[in-house]
Amino acid sequence: MQILLVEDNPADAFLTQEALRQEKSNDSSLSVVMDGQEALSFLRQGGKYAGVRRPDLILLDLNLPKKDGYTVLAEIKGDPLLKHIPVVVFTSSTAPRDILQAYALYANCYVIKPLDLENFFRVVQSVVKFWSVIASLPS
């Protein structure tokens, strides 16, 4: 499975990569983009992303430079070519209004980043396992 991670903090992106690397049964591959604009060019295969494979799953941070996570989410879910791709909002915000707004914009699920490394790894691995093994996707 092809996963796109939209995350502006490289340290955080590395932790997600490491979580997948430590999962032996995992055969997904992760691409990382660091802001909202890059995320949309990647998804629309524009510019330097011409020819990249569209991801099967998007992990989206909310706090992003250039275009924030909500704008990216709204654009994905408003685009007939992209709206079928599951978007997992992956953020440290526990604020009820963020959760509400993400679902109102058709996020497929909202996951809070655990503070502890072990839980963080487990959550990343479970999310990817759910979307790759348990759920059936159009692609």
Place this chain on the structure above:
Amino acid sequence: MIAELQLFARVVAHDFQEPLRMVTSYVQLLAQRYQGRLDPDAEQWITYAVEGSKRLQRLILDLLAYHEVNTRTQEFAAVDCESVLAGVLFELRGTIAKRGATVTHDPLPTVRGDVAQLQEVFRNLVSNGIKFQQQEPPHVHISATQTENAWVFAVRDNGIGIDPHHLDRLFLVFQRLHATEPYPKPGIGLAMCKKIVERHGGRIWVESELGKGATFFFTIPR
């Protein structure tokens, strides 16, 4: 000024959490990857660093919870204190069994309030009553009496009691009264209780003598 302080507390609580999560995670990752390949000093230092950062995370979460006491939008409703206490005792059943504690209570009334917050008050007072105990098995008793315009709740324990010199600091945030183990590190429990009780229009105080247990009182308007 108060609005500014609230903004400050929220920013501190939220924006400090992120970099701290990186510190904690990467120290844990170091420990995970290099376990058994470092000398004992290095392993000990990593443990200290993880403990320190976890403690700071806890403090920040507490500070956030404290800040959020007054920002809840839930309307007050009828709260049956009997069932609130039953829920708290169920949550604390592990601690109660481990310490061989007895928790008894008189019939408790139904009051108007925020059920989650009142549960927090009972949880804090009952668990303090169990924790601050030296030799005897802890005994905590909860009662309620009626005055003209309020219910007065009392949570009495047979624990170590509180030095009168400390009484005024007891309800402040992050105060440490006991210098050494085995008593738990200072938290935010009683400051939370005070803020919650005051949000309900009541007040909270304690009567105690060193070595003779303590009784915490709080009122909820009728």
